[in-house]
Amino acid sequence: MHETRPDRPTHKETVMSTYLTEARYPLELAPAMPDVWELWQRAKTLEWDPETDIPWAELHPERYTEEQIMAARLHWSRRTWGEYGAISESPALLLRFCLENRLPDLRFFFTMRTQEEGRHAEASWLMAERLGGYFPQPQNPPTVSAVGTHGVRRMAFDPETSLEGIFASLVCAAEEILIDAFKATVHKATNPRCGGSWS
Amino acid sequence: MSETSDELLRGFQAQEKRFVERRFPLRFAPESPALRELYAQAKGLRWNPETDIAWGRFDPAAYEHPVREAARLVWSRRAWGTYPGLAENTALLIRFCLDSGAAGMDAKLFLSFRPAEEAKHLEACFLFAKLLGGYESVPGEAVARASNHPFAQMALDPDLPVEAVVAALGCLDDQLDLNLCLSHLQKSRDETARQVLRLIAGDKQRHVLFAWTLLADRMPRLDGKSRAAVAEAVRDMLERVILAGYRNTWLLPAGAPDRLLAAEALTAEHGLGASTAAQEKTVVRATLAQVRERLATWDIALPHVDHPELGYA
Numbered sequence: 001m002h003e004t005r006p007d008r009p010t011h012k013e014t015v016m017s018t019y020l021t022e023a024r025y026p027l028e029l030a031p032a033m034p035d036v037w038e039l040w041q042r043a044k045t046l047e048w049d050p051e052t053d054i055p056w057a058e059l060h061p062e063r064y065t066e067e068q069i070m071a072a073r074l075h076w077s078r079r080t081w082g083e084y085g086a087i088s089e090s091p092a093l094l095l096r097f098c099l100e101n102r103l104p105d106l107r108f109f110f111t112m113r114t115q116e117e118g119r120h121a122e123a124s125w126l127m128a129e130r131l132g133g134y135f136p137q138p139q140n141p142p143t144v145s146a147v148g149t150h151g152v153r154r155m156a157f158d159p160e161t162s163l164e165g166i167f168a169s170l171v172c173a174a175e176e177i178l179i180d181a182f183k184a185t186v187h188k189a190t191n192p193r194c195g196g197s198w199s
Numbered sequence: 200m201s202e203t204s205d206e207l208l209r210g211f212q213a214q215e216k217r218f219v220e221r222r223f224p225l226r227f228a229p230e231s232p233a234l235r236e237l238y239a240q241a242k243g244l245r246w247n248p249e250t251d252i253a254w255g256r257f258d259p260a261a262y263e264h265p266v267r268e269a270a271r272l273v274w275s276r277r278a279w280g281t282y283p284g285l286a287e288n289t290a291l292l293i294r295f296c297l298d299s300g301a302a303g304m305d306a307k308l309f310l311s312f313r314p315a316e317e318a319k320h321l322e323a324c325f326l327f328a329k330l331l332g333g334y335e336s337v338p339g340e341a342v343a344r345a346s347n348h349p350f351a352q353m354a355l356d357p358d359l360p361v362e363a364v365v366a367a368l369g370c371l372d373d374q375l376d377l378n379l380c381l382s383h384l385q386k387s388r389d390e391t392a393r394q395v396l397r398l399i400a401g402d403k404q405r406h407v408l409f410a411w412t413l414l415a416d417r418m419p420r421l422d423g424k425s426r427a428a429v430a431e432a433v434r435d436m437l438e439r440v441i442l443a444g445y446r447n448t449w450l451l452p453a454g455a456p457d458r459l460l461a462a463e464a465l466t467a468e469h470g471l472g473a474s475t476a477a478q479e480k481t482v483v484r485a486t487l488a489q490v491r492e493r494l495a496t497w498d499i500a501l502p503h504v505d506h507p508e509l510g511y512a
Binding site: 019020021022023024025026027028029030040041044045047049051052080081084087088091092094095096098099100101107108111112114115117118119121122125134136137138153154157158159 | 200201203204205206207208209210211212215220222223224225226227239242243245247249250278279282285286289290292293296297300301307308311312314315317318319321322325334336337338343346347348349351352353356
């Protein structure tokens with residue numbers, strides 16, 4: 001599961017005595033970035049449940065050919081792997097906000113983002129399942145490394161990589177492309193369940 | 200940003216590098232129906248501190264200035280105690296992901312929701328403190344020290360089994376936090392304070408259930424070394440964190456928290472969302488007995504403690 005490093009002490013006097021304590025105070029909580037605060041407020045009102053807010057009964061997989069169903073299962077499984085990356089990696093950015101005592105709006109909003117990514121992963125998995133079955137891994141080995149990580153967690157924990165740099169690359173560039181691809185997908189989707197997943 | 204934050208980041212970086220994440224096979228099917236049900240409940244029981252609490256019905260003028268001052272300090276202190284939940288649960292989520300892609304999806308989905316729930320509690324405490332006259336962002340030195348522990352690092356420590364982290368944070372600290380919250384709710388007469396505490400307690404109940412359910416699932420499979428780590432982590436949490444005043448002001452070093460103790464007493468007296476020190480002592484003693492009994496079912500011993508303020512418990 002993880003490597004063992006012989007150079008690290010194996011015995012600790014107490015569990016928590018070996019860790020560092022952050023400089024937490026003053027702990028400001030008042031909004032300081034109105035636009036981001038507004039996003040936090042809006043995110044709270046737009047919560048949804050992939051299990052109950054998508055009318056899965058209207059999916060009707062029987063209307064599609066075997067080949068189409070196989071392609072769709074693969075597509076939605078691949079989407080699940082990608083969304084999972086946002087559960088496994090992007091939350092490290094919230095830790096970074098906390099450690100660097102960044103503005104409270106960022107911290108509040110990013111908690112909601114983690115929750116939203118969880119929902120996206122679940123919705124994609126449910127879609128693949130309802131189409132006939134989710135694939136738990138890529139069939140083609142080179143794909144594993146392509147969808148396995150986007151490296152954000154490593155970047156978020158690297159003090160040499162600026163937070164602004166991560167946001168420019170991950171959010172302003174990569175996710176901008178992603179949202180354009182989503183829009184195109186929604187535009188092309190004729191089955192209402194597929195479009196509905198990305199509301 | 201600063202030397203401290205850079206050093207902390209390097210610590211996280213070193214911890215993360217010691218894991219070899221095996222993301223595939225990436226399984227989503229429920230392993231533990233009870234945990235998946237807690238996740239489903241979290242999705243269904245969402246609330247918004249801005250709109251679901253009737254702030255407009257709270258009349259600050261109904262309370263005299265010293266009472267409002269006391270209550271705003273108490274609710275600020277509650278915010279300081281809530282804030283760590285953002286980072287520690289995020290770190291725990293990352294830990295489950297680093298441990299395995301094939302296992303633990305129920306816990307991961309549940310934990311993907313928890314930081315936002317903690318943020319809502321934080322916002323509710325902040326808004327109430329603001330309404331009472333203003334949130335205080337800087338605690339006194341003793342409270343600052345007692346309320347700032349490196350739980351996020353603990354969650355990402357590859358030398359520590361994840362079960363030990365969940366036992367210490369979830370089964371002990373979250374359980375105590377829930378029991379205290381219920382005590383405050385029981386003693387509160389103010390409608391707004393009761394509403395805030397009721398909504399927060401509903402989430403905390405789920406958080407505690409998560410910890411006990413996860414341990415019930417995993418403890419029987421743990422080897423002796425990991426079980427010892429669970430026992431050590433819980434003992435450490437009790438002796439170095441809880442008894443040092445993490446949740447209870449009267450456990451802080453003598454003299455340091457006088458202002459806060461007086462504020463808690465006044466807030467409790469006026470039913471604005473606190474318990475008296477005597478009431479809290481009863482809760483702590485009962486919680487320790489409760490946690491000790493439940494851990495004993497897995498042969499995990501939580502030793503008794505003898506503390507000048509708490510007594511033998």
